[in-house]
Amino acid sequence: MSDNKFHKEVLFNRLLEGNLTEHEIVALVQWLGTHEPDEEARRLILQQLQRGDTVSSDISPEIMARLEARLPLILATETKQPAPLVSLLSRKWVRYAAAVVILAGLGLFYLLQPKTASNAQQVAEQNVVNDVAPGKNGAILTLMDGSTVVLDSLGNGWLTTQSGTKVQLVNGQLVYEAGAAPPVAVGYNTMTTPKGRQFQLVLPDGSKVWLNAASSIRYPIVFNRAERRVEITGEAYFEVAHHASKPFRVQVNNETEIEVLGTHFNINAYDNEESINTTLLEGAVRIKNNKQRIVLTPGQQAQVSGRQAIKVVDDVDVDKVMAWKNGVFNFNDASLQEVMRQLERWYDIEVVYEKDVPPLEFYGKMGKDLSLTAVLSGLEKSNVHFRLEEGRRLVVLP
Numbered sequence: 001m002s003d004n005k006f007h008k009e010v011l012f013n014r015l016l017e018g019n020l021t022e023h024e025i026v027a028l029v030q031w032l033g034t035h036e037p038d039e040e041a042r043r044l045i046l047q048q049l050q051r052g053d054t055v056s057s058d059i060s061p062e063i064m065a066r067l068e069a070r071l072p073l074i075l076a077t078e079t080k081q082p083a084p085l086v087s088l089l090s091r092k093w094v095r096y097a098a099a100v101v102i103l104a105g106l107g108l109f110y111l112l113q114p115k116t117a118s119n120a121q122q123v124a125e126q127n128v129v130n131d132v133a134p135g136k137n138g139a140i141l142t143l144m145d146g147s148t149v150v151l152d153s154l155g156n157g158w159l160t161t162q163s164g165t166k167v168q169l170v171n172g173q174l175v176y177e178a179g180a181a182p183p184v185a186v187g188y189n190t191m192t193t194p195k196g197r198q199f200q201l202v203l204p205d206g207s208k209v210w211l212n213a214a215s216s217i218r219y220p221i222v223f224n225r226a227e228r229r230v231e232i233t234g235e236a237y238f239e240v241a242h243h244a245s246k247p248f249r250v251q252v253n254n255e256t257e258i259e260v261l262g263t264h265f266n267i268n269a270y271d272n273e274e275s276i277n278t279t280l281l282e283g284a285v286r287i288k289n290n291k292q293r294i295v296l297t298p299g300q301q302a303q304v305s306g307r308q309a310i311k312v313v314d315d316v317d318v319d320k321v322m323a324w325k326n327g328v329f330n331f332n333d334a335s336l337q338e339v340m341r342q343l344e345r346w347y348d349i350e351v352v353y354e355k356d357v358p359p360l361e362f363y364g365k366m367g368k369d370l371s372l373t374a375v376l377s378g379l380e381k382s383n384v385h386f387r388l389e390e391g392r393r394l395v396v397l398p
Helices: 003-017 022-032 039-051 061-075 085-090 117-127 336-347 372-382
Strands: 140-142 148-150 157-162 165-170 173-177 188-193 197-202 208-211 215-220 228-239 248-252 256-260 264-269 276-280 285-289 292-296 301-304 311-313 328-330 350-353 365-367 385-389 393-397
Touching (some): 256 264, 256 276, 285 301, 328 336, 336 393, 372 385
Parallel strands (some): 173 197
Antiparallel strands (some): 165 173, 215 228, 248 256, 256 285, 328 365
16 A cells, blocks of 8 residues: 555544544645545545444534535445445445435435536536635625725735724634724624625624625624614524623514524525525524514524414424535535525526426535535536526526
């Protein structure tokens, strides 16, 4: 065995044991994420599947999500007879590694399907000229005086000081540090993420906000009132700092208000989705719509649609809800329209349907760092076809 192959095998075994350093994790993710899957990587993964080893629970959900999204693409080129589906599903760690990429309709797993060179080559030849890169970190900051700052390419450092509050970029996130003497007048900033961008924000009270693509949040430069109130559109995940004397409230699309009684929750409020969905991960939140007030407990989701009664869903798929934040597309039980809406926002494309929308449901996960043609190649496996035209226009074919 060459030194390089030996090093890779050591890294992979240390992954299973949960003993990788941060630098080694990055190296392993990059190795498993290459566009041309490494035969040695495939051999190691299949070997571990046969042994049934378990992955350490110490590995972070973010790293697991990235590995989970990449492993099926690596295994998909395996041309040998795969292990039976039952034995794969019986492995504890396969829920991270093997469960799925986009196939549905037929209910098959991408990793169990031999990849036909003709199909992959056909998709590549059709789309390579017009391929679209995945989204990335970036946002537009609108200051209280109306001026704007594009955050995409700025490095770490101080941006400005507003009403005694210092605004700076720290490791890819915008951080506000309130001054010692809060001003009487309140000024507001707005962070907006265009399609194909997402960004992280630390509010003046220490609360953390992750903003998905095509979203916005309006917030005061300093929380100097009896409550902390922000306004959002699109999708955002919150980890709210605890201040018992200052309740935290989120106004959504001028329709719904979320009062935070706990800490971690996600709000999906895109205009082209059927409802405003608030999902609670930790703590408690109170949803207010018209004259209704509903308190959620962890694992529940409140669905608000117009003036209809608030619908509460128990035991929601939190992994699917939080996939966007973890760098993954989770298409489990998703319709074709739902999948296309996610692609529109992340790749900044226009999706049109040449004829009626096929009644398809998808199951699986893919990394959000893939190019658009790579994602489409996976979707083609479920017998849906596309044409990518100039001007970032994606046509769904019958």
